[in-house]
Amino acid sequence: MNMNYALLLIAVPLAVAFLQPLFGMISKKFTKWVTFLTLAFNFVYSLCLLNYVMTNGPQIAVIGNWRPPFGINLYLSALSLFLATIIYFVGTVVSFYFIGIKDKPIDDKLSLVMLLVVGAAGAIVMTGDLFNMFVFIEILSIGTAILIASRDKGLSYKGALKYMIFGSIGSSMLLFAIGFTYGTLGTLNLAEIALRFHEINPTLASFIVLMFTGGVFVEAELFPFNMWVPDSYEGASPHINAILSGIVSTAGIYAIMRVFMTVFGINIGDRIVIYGKLNFNAILITIGVITTAIGELSALTQKNIKKILAFSSMAQMGVIAFAIGIGNQIALTGGIFHLFNHAISKALLFLVAAMIIRNIGSADIDDMEGFGRHNKFLAIIFAIGAFGIIGIPFFNGFWSKMYIIDGAVMRSTPWTYFALSFILGAALIEAFYYFRIIYKMFNDKKITAKNRIHPFAYISVALLAIVVLTVGIYPSLFSNILNHASAGIFDRVQYITTVLGMGVLR
Amino acid sequence: MISAIFFYSTAFVLFLIGLFGVLTRKNVIKILVSFSITETAVNLFLVTVGYIEGGKAPILTNTIGSIGIHNLKFVDPLPQALVLTAIVIGLGTTALSLVIAIKLYKNYGTLNITKMDGKI
Numbered sequence: 001m002n003m004n005y006a007l008l009l010i011a012v013p014l015a016v017a018f019l020q021p022l023f024g025m026i027s028k029k030f031t032k033w034v035t036f037l038t039l040a041f042n043f044v045y046s047l048c049l050l051n052y053v054m055t056n057g058p059q060i061a062v063i064g065n066w067r068p069p070f071g072i073n074l075y076l077s078a079l080s081l082f083l084a085t086i087i088y089f090v091g092t093v094v095s096f097y098f099i100g101i102k103d104k105p106i107d108d109k110l111s112l113v114m115l116l117v118v119g120a121a122g123a124i125v126m127t128g129d130l131f132n133m134f135v136f137i138e139i140l141s142i143g144t145a146i147l148i149a150s151r152d153k154g155l156s157y158k159g160a161l162k163y164m165i166f167g168s169i170g171s172s173m174l175l176f177a178i179g180f181t182y183g184t185l186g187t188l189n190l191a192e193i194a195l196r197f198h199e200i201n202p203t204l205a206s207f208i209v210l211m212f213t214g215g216v217f218v219e220a221e222l223f224p225f226n227m228w229v230p231d232s233y234e235g236a237s238p239h240i241n242a243i244l245s246g247i248v249s250t251a252g253i254y255a256i257m258r259v260f261m262t263v264f265g266i267n268i269g270d271r272i273v274i275y276g277k278l279n280f281n282a283i284l285i286t287i288g289v290i291t292t293a294i295g296e297l298s299a300l301t302q303k304n305i306k307k308i309l310a311f312s313s314m315a316q317m318g319v320i321a322f323a324i325g326i327g328n329q330i331a332l333t334g335g336i337f338h339l340f341n342h343a344i345s346k347a348l349l350f351l352v353a354a355m356i357i358r359n360i361g362s363a364d365i366d367d368m369e370g371f372g373r374h375n376k377f378l379a380i381i382f383a384i385g386a387f388g389i390i391g392i393p394f395f396n397g398f399w400s401k402m403y404i405i406d407g408a409v410m411r412s413t414p415w416t417y418f419a420l421s422f423i424l425g426a427a428l429i430e431a432f433y434y435f436r437i438i439y440k441m442f443n444d445k446k447i448t449a450k451n452r453i454h455p456f457a458y459i460s461v462a463l464l465a466i467v468v469l470t471v472g473i474y475p476s477l478f479s480n481i482l483n484h485a486s487a488g489i490f491d492r493v494q495y496i497t498t499v500l501g502m503g504v505l506r
Numbered sequence: 507m508i509s510a511i512f513f514y515s516t517a518f519v520l521f522l523i524g525l526f527g528v529l530t531r532k533n534v535i536k537i538l539v540s541f542s543i544t545e546t547a548v549n550l551f552l553v554t555v556g557y558i559e560g561g562k563a564p565i566l567t568n569t570i571g572s573i574g575i576h577n578l579k580f581v582d583p584l585p586q587a588l589v590l591t592a593i594v595i596g597l598g599t600t601a602l603s604l605v606i607a608i609k610l611y612k613n614y615g616t617l618n619i620t621k622m623d624g625k626i
Contacts, residue, residue, distance in 0.1 A: 131588055138595045142602060149606055154613030158622060161534065161606050168541045168599055169528060172521070175548040175592055182585060183555040 003061040006049055006076055009042055009084065009126065013119030017112045024108025029099070031111040036095040039118060043088035046122075050081040054484065058498045060128065068128070068499050069189040075128035075499060078484035079336065083125045083254050086340055090246035090347045091118035093460045097239055097351055100454030110150055117143035117243060121251040128499055130178055130188040133255060137174070137215060141167035144248055148236040159235030162228040166218045170225060174215025180208050191499035194263040194492055198275050206276030209264055216259070219252025221317045223291040230298070233310030238354030238363075241306060245313040246347035253320055253339055260284070261324065261332070261489045271327040271411070272490065282415065284325030289422045291318030296426040300433050304363050305353050308433060309346065312389060315426060316342045322423055323404045326416060331407025333486040337478070338400035341471065345388035345397065348464035352382045355457050361450045365437055370445030372438075377458070379441045381465045386434040388468045391427060396471040401427070513554040520547035534607045534617045538600060545596040549589050556585025 016038045023031045053059060058077035062068065095114060104110075120139040127133050145167065149160035178188065184200050185193055197205065217225040233241050260280070265272040274280035295315030302308045316338065323335030355378060356371060357363050372379035384395070391397035408420045471477060488495070520543055527540025561581035607617065614622045 131584070131591075135591060135595070138599075142595075142598055145602060145606070149609070152609075154610070154622075157606050157609045157613060161603065161610060161619075164599065164603050164606065165528065165537065165541075168603075169525070169544070171595075171599075172524075172544045172548050175588075176521070176551065178588070179548070179552045179555050179585075182552075182588075186582070188584065 003059045003074075003076060004063075006059075006061045006074055006126070007063065009046055009049075009088075010074075010119060010123045013038055013042060013115045013122070017115035017119065020108050020112040020115070024111075028103040028105070028107040031108040032095065032099045035111040035115055036092065036099060038115060039088055039091040039095050042118075042122065043085065043092050046081055046085045046088055049076060050078070050085055050481070053078055053081055054481065058488065058494070060499055069187050069192040072132055073128045073189070073499060074126045075190070075495070076126060077488040077495075077498075078481055079254075079257075079486075079488040080126045082336070082478075082481050082485050083250060083339070084122045086343050087118060087121045087125065087247050087250055090242070090250075090343055093347060093464055094239055094242050094246075094351070097242075097354075097457050097460040100456030100460075101239070106150065110147070113143045113146045113150070114243065117147060118247060121247045124251040125254045128190050130181065130190060130193070130259075133190075133259075134171070134174055134178060134215070137219065137251075137255070138171055140219065140248060140251060141171065144244060147240045147243065148232050150240065151235060151237045153235065155231070156235035156237075159228070159232035163232045166225055166228045170214040170216075170218040172214075173211045177208050177211035177215070180204065180211065189499070190258070190263050191496045195496050195500065197264055198266055200275075202275070202277040205264070206278040206280065209260065209274060209276055209278075209280055212259060212264075216252050216255040219248055220256055220321070221249050221252070221291075221314045222256075222321055223287045223294065223318070226291065226314055226317075229310050229314050230307055233313075234304060234307050238306055238350050238357055241310065242347040242350035242354075245309070245350060246343040249313065249317055250339055250343050253317065253324075253335075256321070257324060257332070257335070257489055261327070262492050262495050265327075265492065267490075267492060270329070272492075273327065281325045281327055285322055285416065285419050286325075288318045288320070288322030288325055289419045291315065291321060292423055292426045293318075296429040296433075300429055303365055305357070305365050305368070305437070306350075306363055308365070308437070309349050309353060312430060312434075313342070313346050315430065316346070316389065318426075319401070319404065319423055322419060323407065326404075326407050326411050328407050328410055329486050329490050330410060331404055332489055333482050334400050334403025334405075334407055336485050337403055337482055338397070340478070341388060341396040341400050341468075344464055344467050344471075345385045348385035348461055348468060349382065349389070351457070351461050351464070352378055352385065355453050355461070356382075358451050359449050359453055360447060365440055368437070369440045369443045370447045372441035373444060374447040374449065378453075378461075379438075381461050382441070383438050384465045384468055386438060388472065390431045390434055394472050396468050396475070398472070399475040510554055510557065513550060517547045517551035517554065520544070520550065523547075532618050532620055534610060534619060537619075538603050538607065541603070542596070542600060545592070549592055549596075552585050552589045552592065556582060556589075 020031050061074040063072045120136045123136040145160045145164050261272045266275050292315045295311045299308045299311035320335045323331040387395040388397045391401040408416050524540045524544030561579045564580040
């Protein structure tokens with residue numbers, strides 16, 4: 001099998017995206033179907049590639065026959081393709097939901113941007129080159145800003161501007177980090193940097209890592225760079241939030257995992273330590289705890305359902321950063337699993353929230369009192385998603401959080417136990433505010449519906465709920481993929497030999 | 507001949523000026539100008555990283571055989587490609603931010619970000 005066909009995963013969405021204005025001349029509905037079909041193709045194709053990679057080991061796609069370390073290559077491992085599959089799956093479901101929304105004049109442009117964002121996120125998780133990663137992060141952040149602004153309200157422009165401010169500062173810092181890496185090592189190929197990163201002076205290495213955080217923490221919604229989260233999520237349409245939370249943050253966390261662990265890390269004992277003067281693992285754990293604490297406490301005080309879900313999304317990213325900071329394989333497996341669970345459950349919650357807001361015409365949770373009596377199906381689906389995020393036993397979040405706790409206990413230093421207690425306490429707060437919403441929904445109160453909901457919307461959330469329930473009841477479904485995926489981060493030698501072994505220096 | 511350290515320090519100072527502008531200015535347009543300054547700083551830095559004195563374009567020609575391949579100073583085109591891409595991306599970002607600024611002015615009647623708070 002020629003792996004170069006994997007390029008279609010990036011080329012098809014980008015090519016179709018710029019044809020959308022032409023399709024838009026036929027009909028706005030048509031562009032939405034094109035978006036859906038393109039992303040569905042990507043989903044199926046990445047699933048096939050994932051299957052191939054699981055049996056034959058990681059592969060690389062060399063572009064234009066410029067073998068690594070020159071030229072550009074895509075690295076196709078279990079982790080990349082697993083996350084790409086999640087991204088395309090969430091994209092497919094959201095675009096299916098998008099078909100059911102009433103047509104607006106800008107819908108062909110929105111389909112264009114949606115394809116760009118999903119295509120760029122898929123490219124971030126597959127690329128093996130720092131320069132490419134930068135370009136796709138930029139495409140992702142520009143596209144995301146357009147999506148946020150597309151609601152055409154004052155608040156959404158404010159959210160988009162905030163996102164642009166953080167994104168631009170972050171990308172400048174990222175470029176600085178790339179410049180320093182190139183200046184010291186003379187290469188931007190991730191595998192070659194991974195091979196030679198420990199040759200750099202430890203102080204400079206720490207500086208590069210710190211500069212790098214600016215670029216990827218924005219997308220990953222981690223602490224100092226997450227101030228855009230409340231405004232942007234509140235300003236954007238709720239189904240756009242499903243993309244923000246399910247796709248953009250997944251790509252951001254992947255960039256952190258791949259670059260910080262595989263490329264900047266060194267294997268010490270049973271875990272990966274980020275190379276440099278600073279103990280960046282401890283910093284990452286601290287950032288994770290701070291992000292989680294801020295996210296959960298802010299969510300508790302909010303009344304707007306979009307803001308509650310946004311802060312909850314931020315908190316989950318903190319939990320994953322904590323898992324990355326611990327750095328042993330079990331915690332990493334848990335981190336990847338939690339990333340999957342978060343993407344699915346949060347996309348589900350945001351889509352249900354979008355339907356509820358559309359149905360009752362308000363985003364305030366006080367106005368949702370009695371919604372469960374009015375529309376049982378949606379309320380139950382919302383409860384399923386919420387249970388998945390909280391981690392009630394026999395829902396998907398439970399298993400991933402168990403992995404993370406297991407990894408943290410294995411690490412067993414006083415600081416990890418202390419941080420873990422914070423994460424668990426935050427999970428309690430989370431359970432409290434989700435149960436409050438669910439309780440309000442099932443209160444006895446008459447509610448008047450304003451707008452009808454399209455059946456496509458029901459189908460898309462039902463699909464996500466089925467995934468949540470399946471993973472919760474049968475968590476070993478993905479255990480093989482997850483083990484391969486975390487080994488893909490953990491086994492740095494395999495990464496380097498797979499990429500450079502194909503190269504000119506073999 | 508100005509040494510490379512001059513350009514490095516200029517890039518760093520420019521970056522700090524831009525960052526200061528972004529953090530302290532209240533006017534959206536001034537914030538966007540500060541962004542442009544940071545972008546320029548990064549581009550200057552990248553060009554300086556890739557600069558080799560007396561370097562030549564990495565193209566194989568007939569004259570190379572007589573000089574000997576090890577006596578040649580080739581410039582790696584990678585930083586140049588990086589800077590070109592960064593400039594184009596910077597253009598796109600600035601254009602989009604300016605559009606957002608126009609829309610903000612139409613919605614709020616002001617460009618001051620502190621005065622926008624509290625209004626919906």
